């Protein structure tokens with residue numbers, strides 16, 4: 001599938017990205033995409049016209065346009081689970097009907113959104129109270145898609161936060177819930193149990209612990225528990241009254257669910273108006289994705305840059321580097337979004353994938369990363385394509401000088417990665433410091449930067465709810481396009497099952513009720529160790 005591109009890559013070997021700019025003064029404009037104030041620059045890569053043409057041709061070969069329309073119009077493109085993929089319906093605020101099995105789902109989507117808004121405003125305004133008065137703290141219990149999106153968005157939008165404090169508990173490690181609940185008042189805390197399936201062992205265990213804590217502390221779980229789920233019979237069995245249960249269809253994948261009821265803690269934190277802007281940002285990206293030509297289409301070009309670096313050039317990882325402290329949890333969010341979606345080795349038709357699957361995604365905010373792992377990015381033997389993100393301005397006008405430094409660092413890094421430093425320049429630099437002879441030669445080698453390392457930059461005016469909506473939807477559609485080109489199903493996650501099954505069977509072994517001897521030698525030895533060290 002990538003033969004043409006491999007040939008183009010071979011022809012481009014030895015070419016310097018920097019030279020592409022001298023050859024084409026209009027390169028920055030030509031190799032960027034813009035929509036609704038978001039600007040995506042992919043000119044600091046080796047992609048030229050021919051390579052881009054070959055990349056966009058992949059979209060036609062793979063039927064991206066057809067599959068995109070199939071997704072938006074409710075076809076069951078998640079074939080291994082027989083489900084439609086309609087997270088876009090959750091932000092389709094004024095886009096008309098969307099049908100699943102002939103039924104328009106929009107009336108229910110909009111009705112649930114209204115119920116969430118009313119509930120959130122009651123909590124925020126104090127009309128809905130706990131046993132001890134108005135709600136001061138909200139604890140969201142969920143994991144994976146029922147945690148990462150709301151955690152990421154709540155932090156990202158902290159300047160808009162004017163509701164109760166919001167906390168998140170995900171890990172089954174009792175340390176997480178113990179540390180979270182310790183400072184809270186059980187009579188003034190709202191617990192949201194967020195689980196699409198309402199069976200996830202971590203979330204169910206944490207929910208039971210939170211309920212016991214609340215009862216013990218004189219709170220009232222009948223008034224202070226809410227649930228978000230697709231499994232309404234299970235929320236009822238847990239004892240959560242129907243008026244505080246917010247449902248959604250199984251046509252929303254967990255890692256795509258922040259737009260709907262799973263976003264409830266975000267809505268409570270920032271209020272209806274700001275949450276609406278977040279949805280509208282996502283919707284705006286949907287409209288762009290459905291209408292822009294491939295080479296001006298931001299999610300498509302982000303995906304094609306990804307394909308170029310991973311499947312064509314073979315770079316195993318990509319770093320997401322938000323120069324935006326409030327996007328500190330975006331890399332973790334994207335790890336689930338991208339790696340759970342495209343970390344697969346079987347194509348849709350059951351055949352073995354003949355190309356590498358999606359890359360390893362990792363990252364941390366800048367400038368912190370510069371003082372940690374950027375050494376490897378600049379001088380290590382592996383090339384790590386970097387995805388920089390930064391706002392033109394921050395939310396703290398009184399700290400504009402901080403923001404200038406942040407921007408300068410972000411731009412400097414992508415420039416340094418591209419330019420590098422030659423051994424001659426290193427020699428000159430050291431000679432200027434008075435170094436000579438063999439020592440100069442030896443030291444100079446350590447100061448060389450190979451350069452020609454690719455990066456992209458996504459820049460936006462300011463991290464508002466609307467902008468965040470655009471960014472999240474941008475990455476969702478990138479995953480869709482990459483998955484479609486690879487011919488895989490980006491919407492299932494069978495790879496997480498085996499570990500869950502084995503954990504279930506290990507429970508009784510750790511309880512001492514089953515024999516560890518039936519396990520492999522390593523696991524049996526680890527169990528023996530635990531038994532020896534547990535009192």
Ligand SMILES: O=P(O)(O)OC[C@H]1O[C@H](O)[C@H](O)[C@@H](O)[C@@H]1O
Pocket residue numbers: 143144145146194195196197198199200203254255340493496
């Ligand atoms: O929302 P839940 O049903 O509790 O699922 C939570 C998470 O657990 C699973 O293991 C999946 O890997 C995730 O895709 C999902 O988001």
